[in-house]
Amino acid sequence: MNERFTRVIEKMKEENVPQLIVSDPVAIFYLTGKWIYPGERLLALFIHKDGDPKLVINELFPQEEDLGVELIWYNDVEDGVEILSKYIHEDEIMGIDKEWPAKFLLRLQELLPDKKYVNSSLLIDKVRMIKDEEEKELMRESSRINDKVMEELIPWVVEGLTERELSDKVKKIYAKHGIQKVSFEPITAYAKGAADPHHETDDAKGKTGDCVVLDIGGFYKNYASDMTRTVFIGEVSERQREIYEIVKEACQRGIDAAKPGNRMCDVDLAARNYIEEKGFGKYFTHRTGHSIGLEDHEYGDVSSVNEHIILPGQCFSVEPGIYLPDEGIGVRIEDLVLITEDGCEVLNQFTKDLIVVPQEEK
Numbered sequence: 001m002n003e004r005f006t007r008v009i010e011k012m013k014e015e016n017v018p019q020l021i022v023s024d025p026v027a028i029f030y031l032t033g034k035w036i037y038p039g040e041r042l043l044a045l046f047i048h049k050d051g052d053p054k055l056v057i058n059e060l061f062p063q064e065e066d067l068g069v070e071l072i073w074y075n076d077v078e079d080g081v082e083i084l085s086k087y088i089h090e091d092e093i094m095g096i097d098k099e100w101p102a103k104f105l106l107r108l109q110e111l112l113p114d115k116k117y118v119n120s121s122l123l124i125d126k127v128r129m130i131k132d133e134e135e136k137e138l139m140r141e142s143s144r145i146n147d148k149v150m151e152e153l154i155p156w157v158v159e160g161l162t163e164r165e166l167s168d169k170v171k172k173i174y175a176k177h178g179i180q181k182v183s184f185e186p187i188t189a190y191a192k193g194a195a196d197p198h199h200e201t202d203d204a205k206g207k208t209g210d211c212v213v214l215d216i217g218g219f220y221k222n223y224a225s226d227m228t229r230t231v232f233i234g235e236v237s238e239r240q241r242e243i244y245e246i247v248k249e250a251c252q253r254g255i256d257a258a259k260p261g262n263r264m265c266d267v268d269l270a271a272r273n274y275i276e277e278k279g280f281g282k283y284f285t286h287r288t289g290h291s292i293g294l295e296d297h298e299y300g301d302v303s304s305v306n307e308h309i310i311l312p313g314q315c316f317s318v319e320p321g322i323y324l325p326d327e328g329i330g331v332r333i334e335d336l337v338l339i340t341e342d343g344c345e346v347l348n349q350f351t352k353d354l355i356v357v358p359q360e361e362k
């Protein structure tokens with residue numbers, strides 16, 4: 001068993017969940033190093049606190065390499081859940097992950113009706129929250145590439161290009177850097193679109209004086225990057241500059257609060273209090289950030305209600321924003337931080353100074 005299994009089992013003991021079924025392909029990849037997408041078929045990793053994990057898997061998914069677990073095969077005419085049920089200890093609570101399809105869980109409940117079932121997804125989510133050395137290196141490299149993509153993208157922010165064209169450009173630049181998969185649809189939002197944090201890319205054209213929110217991320221060797229910069233086409237108004245500088249300072253204050261011993265909500269509050277002080281509190285309408293790793297959004301919000309004490313190895317975003325729909329102004333600035341023993345390492349090096357993208361003379 002590898003170190004990650006060991007950490008999961010320690011957590012199981014801590015939280016009194018003696019046995020666990022894991023079905024989320026991301027969690028299975030995390031533990032075995034292998035992506036397996038079973039479609040509608042059963043794929044279940046059974047972990048008992050005494051060790052010797054088992055993966056119940058359909059014969060249609062032959063595995064050549066050693067996944068570090070015993071493979072229990074079934075075929076399309078067998079009842080995989082019944083096979084799985086034979087490994088389950090009768091008299092103990094059964095942890096289930098939230099992604100397990102109801103059709104499998106209900107079948108198991110039929111087979112073992114007297115058992116107590118609990119949602120135990122957090123056991124693995126909490127282990128995944130603390131990045132190991134290999135993951136830290138991958139997160140660093142993923143963000144290093146994201147910095148370069150941002151740098152190459154910004155000169156393309158010009159009058160006349162649509163949001164969609166700019167978003168396609170983002171994907172092309174990632175591809176040039178060997179990144180085939182974005183961690184989410186790139187946000188390339190102008191003015192009114194920028195003022196809507198949930199804006200979907202459309203055919204609006206950039207024009208001089210627009211603020212442009214660029215929120216981009218890609219997967220490098222399965223690890224996500226995510227950063228946001230807001231730039232201005234050709235010129236910037238005093239009002240836009242004022243908003244920009246407030247968000248920039250709020251982001252810095254959030255980053256400064258990202259250290260072991262503080263709580264996640266302290267990061268949120270550091271950014272939020274500053275924006276409130278400046279009179280824009282009600283225009284900062286979302287949480288300050290989210291954890292990130294194998295998925296763009298992982299367990300562990302940077303929000304005002306998360307009192308979890310920050311630990312070394314955590315990785316999350318700090319991304320305050322101010323959105324003024326009536327004025328068509330939206331500014332968000334986002335960096336990723338990796339928590340160290342006494343503070344944090346900011347994974348994005350790309351400048352947060354205000355950028356006005358120069359336009360060609362017509």
Ligand SMILES: [Mn+2]
Nearest residue numbers: 226317319334
């Ligand atoms: Mn983000």
